[in-house]
Amino acid sequence: MESHLLLCILLLIPAFVSSDFLVTHVRNIKKRNADSDLVVNGIEIYRMKIDSKITSRFAHNLITSRAVNRGNVHKEVFFDVELPKTAFITNFSMTIDGITYPGNIKEKEAAKQQYEKAVSKGQTAGLVKASGRKTEKFTVSVNIAAGSKVTFELTYEELLKRHFGKYEMFIKVKPKQLVKDFEIEVNIFEPQGIIELEAEGTFITNDLQNVIKKTLSDEKGHICFKPTLDQQRTCENCSQSLLDGDFTVKYDVKRTTPDNLQIVNGYFVHFFAPTNLPKLPKNVIFVIDISGSMSGREIEQTREALLKILDDIKEDDHFNFILFGSDVHTWKDTLIKATPENLDEAREFVRSINTEGLTNLYGGIMKGIDMLNAAHEGNFVPKRSASIIIMLTDGQPNVGISNTQDIQTHVKKAIEGKYTLYNLGFGYGVDYNFLEKMALENKGLARRIYPDSDSALQLQGFYDEVSNPMLIDVELNYPENEIVDVTKNTFKHFYDGSEIVVAGRFRDVNQNSLTVDVKGEGANDALSFTTQQDKEQTAKAFQEQEYIFGDFIERLWAYLTIEQLLEKRIAATGEEKENFTAEALDLSLKYKFVTPLTSMVVTKPEEDENQAEIADKPTEGKANCFYLPSAASPVHYVLSSNPTWYTSVDGDPHFIISVPQKEDAICFNINENPGAVLSLINDPVTGITINGELIGDKKANNDAKIQNTYFGKLGIANKHLDLKVTVTPEKINIQNETGKTTFTWLHSVMLQQEGLTVIINKKKDLVLSMGSGASFVVVLHHVWKKHPLHKDFLGLYTLESHKLSEQTHGLLGQFFHPIDFTILEIHPGSDPKKPDATMIFKNKELTVTRGWQKDYRRDPEHGIDIPCWFVHNNGAGLIDGVHTDYIVSSLF
Numbered sequence: 001m002e003s004h005l006l007l008c009i010l011l012l013i014p015a016f017v018s019s020d021f022l023v024t025h026v027r028n029i030k031k032r033n034a035d036s037d038l039v040v041n042g043i044e045i046y047r048m049k050i051d052s053k054i055t056s057r058f059a060h061n062l063i064t065s066r067a068v069n070r071g072n073v074h075k076e077v078f079f080d081v082e083l084p085k086t087a088f089i090t091n092f093s094m095t096i097d098g099i100t101y102p103g104n105i106k107e108k109e110a111a112k113q114q115y116e117k118a119v120s121k122g123q124t125a126g127l128v129k130a131s132g133r134k135t136e137k138f139t140v141s142v143n144i145a146a147g148s149k150v151t152f153e154l155t156y157e158e159l160l161k162r163h164f165g166k167y168e169m170f171i172k173v174k175p176k177q178l179v180k181d182f183e184i185e186v187n188i189f190e191p192q193g194i195i196e197l198e199a200e201g202t203f204i205t206n207d208l209q210n211v212i213k214k215t216l217s218d219e220k221g222h223i224c225f226k227p228t229l230d231q232q233r234t235c236e237n238c239s240q241s242l243l244d245g246d247f248t249v250k251y252d253v254k255r256t257t258p259d260n261l262q263i264v265n266g267y268f269v270h271f272f273a274p275t276n277l278p279k280l281p282k283n284v285i286f287v288i289d290i291s292g293s294m295s296g297r298e299i300e301q302t303r304e305a306l307l308k309i310l311d312d313i314k315e316d317d318h319f320n321f322i323l324f325g326s327d328v329h330t331w332k333d334t335l336i337k338a339t340p341e342n343l344d345e346a347r348e349f350v351r352s353i354n355t356e357g358l359t360n361l362y363g364g365i366m367k368g369i370d371m372l373n374a375a376h377e378g379n380f381v382p383k384r385s386a387s388i389i390i391m392l393t394d395g396q397p398n399v400g401i402s403n404t405q406d407i408q409t410h411v412k413k414a415i416e417g418k419y420t421l422y423n424l425g426f427g428y429g430v431d432y433n434f435l436e437k438m439a440l441e442n443k444g445l446a447r448r449i450y451p452d453s454d455s456a457l458q459l460q461g462f463y464d465e466v467s468n469p470m471l472i473d474v475e476l477n478y479p480e481n482e483i484v485d486v487t488k489n490t491f492k493h494f495y496d497g498s499e500i501v502v503a504g505r506f507r508d509v510n511q512n513s514l515t516v517d518v519k520g521e522g523a524n525d526a527l528s529f530t531t532q533q534d535k536e537q538t539a540k541a542f543q544e545q546e547y548i549f550g551d552f553i554e555r556l557w558a559y560l561t562i563e564q565l566l567e568k569r570i571a572a573t574g575e576e577k578e579n580f581t582a583e584a585l586d587l588s589l590k591y592k593f594v595t596p597l598t599s600m601v602v603t604k605p606e607e608d609e610n611q612a613e614i615a616d617k618p619t620e621g622k623a624n625c626f627y628l629p630s631a632a633s634p635v636h637y638v639l640s641s642n643p644t645w646y647t648s649v650d651g652d653p654h655f656i657i658s659v660p661q662k663e664d665a666i667c668f669n670i671n672e673n674p675g676a677v678l679s680l681i682n683d684p685v686t687g688i689t690i691n692g693e694l695i696g697d698k699k700a701n702n703d704a705k706i707q708n709t710y711f712g713k714l715g716i717a718n719k720h721l722d723l724k725v726t727v728t729p730e731k732i733n734i735q736n737e738t739g740k741t742t743f744t745w746l747h748s749v750m751l752q753q754e755g756l757t758v759i760i761n762k763k764k765d766l767v768l769s770m771g772s773g774a775s776f777v778v779v780l781h782h783v784w785k786k787h788p789l790h791k792d793f794l795g796l797y798t799l800e801s802h803k804l805s806e807q808t809h810g811l812l813g814q815f816f817h818p819i820d821f822t823i824l825e826i827h828p829g830s831d832p833k834k835p836d837a838t839m840i841f842k843n844k845e846l847t848v849t850r851g852w853q854k855d856y857r858r859d860p861e862h863g864i865d866i867p868c869w870f871v872h873n874n875g876a877g878l879i880d881g882v883h884t885d886y887i888v889s890s891l892f
Helices: 025-038 108-119 297-312 340-351 361-377 404-415 432-441 455-466 535-541 552-571 574-590
Strands: 006-008 043-055 058-069 075-084 088-096 099-102 104-107 128-131 135-144 149-159 166-173 182-189 194-201 212-217 220-225 245-253 259-264 267-272 282-289 318-324 328-330 386-393 420-426 446-449 469-477 490-495 500-506 513-521 526-534 598-606 609-616 624-627 647-650 654-659 664-669 677-683 688-696 709-718 723-727 731-736 739-744 749-753 756-761 765-770 775-781 793-799 822-831 834-841 844-855 864-871
Touching (some): 043 166, 058 075, 058 552, 104 108, 104 574, 108 598, 135 149, 149 552, 166 182, 182 245, 194 212, 194 220, 220 245, 259 526, 282 297, 297 455, 318 340, 361 386, 361 404, 386 455, 404 432, 420 455, 432 552, 446 455, 455 490, 469 500, 574 598, 647 844, 654 844, 664 844, 688 793, 709 775, 731 756, 822 844
Parallel strands (some): 006 166, 282 386, 386 420, 664 864
Antiparallel strands (some): 006 075, 043 058, 058 149, 075 135, 088 149, 128 135, 166 245, 212 220, 259 267, 267 500, 469 513, 513 526, 598 609, 624 749, 647 654, 647 793, 709 793, 731 739, 756 765, 765 775, 822 834, 844 864
């Protein structure tokens, strides 16, 4: 698997020039000019290095950055890195003026308590962590005094996986500034011997080509990239750096036998990657979502990818297409052999694919399973062949069986371990947890397809990974009386260019040898052989100790075991899930890995107050949470080119309905008693509901005919995500299958999880986005605490509400799709500044008044006046039914 690393240091520029260059007065001037280019905000980096040691595919990486404050006042220094999602952080520390502040890896809840304790003593600058496609970003900052030095050190480890015949370490290089002493060094040691060692960079010019130094001597490989300051410049005397792009190291190992077995200190690792095997025919069914949400670029990119895939299908393969919208359609009734004529016909079919209806995911996937069953039972496909289902969807099931747990149960029972299921989730509207669980239960995996210009290439790239099966039903068997704690050792498929890795622990740490039986089914016959290895053979190979970091095979075993336990717990339930969790947690703590079950906390000094950084390991489809810097700017959101076109409820409470085609708005108030809960949005298709509970003033105003009420609590739910968000002026509670998380309004925070992003802008507002659907903004209104009447309250604003279904209802939801009205007979009203008129709406005549309501999104204190036509009497004649029809029993 590609290993990604982005090195990005903000506000840190080197300002040291070697005295070797201080020869003439002219060069002294050049140095001073260079210094002025290099120092930004008084901060200088004088060292930045990525040091990678790879032994038997297991990579140990250390990133070091050293900086000094050249200014006269305190300055904030940032350290940003982007790491592979497959990596586990093992250590992080900051050293300030010789004093080291180490990170402590703890169980997640214990780390959270330590973090909150430190935060309670002072504002946190935050360790920011977010996810990209294949990477996780970690940022830490610290305030240092004038003249002070700081060293950041981050260590992480990962097992490099083999794809398309190569191990690959991908380094994203983007320092953003010139760096005086910048270096990437990679040392590789492979006992089998190294072949095809490559190093390249997308930013490497002809002048920089010779800066990459590469040496290779049988088992050892070395890569060094250390550009000088002038070599980093985009042009002579320029201050911009051309180090901006991808730096990639690739290699493979020599394979004189199908496998390689290594034994060190009571642990073993077994690598299995046979070569020169005939390819197995495959039977592949593409199950494609064609529901309405796939329209536009998504279906175009799907057609493009399928056409390219058809070019790669072998003539011995069998295939078919199943399309599901509200109904299920098939290209052919049975699997079809990939003859040139059939492929031409398939291309015509793919070009004709269009979107329609809702999402009958269950019907589509069950049709694919039935088709494979019929093909095998009728002997229409070769006995020795690999059968796989590749399903692509961008949404959630809402036709037929739509309960995801029921779908999982039916699919697992129907497949019975016979076929492999791969689930591809297009975009962010999918229930990725559901797709991943279902794939893992059926010996496959899930992959997110990111909505971008290269989505078609992502789809084709995934197919390329699984397009060349070489073996099925692979087993690597170890003597049970000698070996314990073996990682996964049975595999449904082995694909060309990949590698199977198994590790385990000896019962007797002094045992010297191991015998392994390997079995698998190939295209022509069965594969079966025995491998034997003794400890002395491995020890002889590992004499080059400078390439070895600690007990690397033991750590490789721990890494692989944790990775697989975390995978198992995804599909597990009840006591079994608890056992997987406990075992993975114990190993994470023992070997000091930051995993989804642990966190690392670094407590640091800051103006005599404790500050804390907390690092979590995000997972695809789970919550990724981070505190934003206390001085961070609020996160902004865009409604449309016209910022007044939206739908909202705010104030006491008044509703504003934007009507873009009229470049106008309609508004109305709802007058109801405190404690009433109103249905604001209810979409049965997306599963999104929002209800609001009214509060009154601190005491009744006896002079007012109608008592003021406001929204004091909002309940936002998504049944497909098993999500409930409760918002009050004091706190935000988020509850889903992973547990309950509570935030206050006192910090800027971002929470990312499958299909959900929540951004809290400190003491201002909350932005909530659900996948590819609508987004919502909750505005916090602070009232003077000693005000005799009013309390703090909330406002709700909708963004991109057109993305909700046409079945959406509620006091707000019924207006999320185009409405029309006509204004007639404008005439003076009781207020000379507010004329009355007649509104024609749904063939009804309503008396309306021209007025203004407040938009508090940009200015929660004063608001901005929005002109609108006001409908009287609780929106009578405008809303469906009467306003009391929208009173519900509770927030959820």
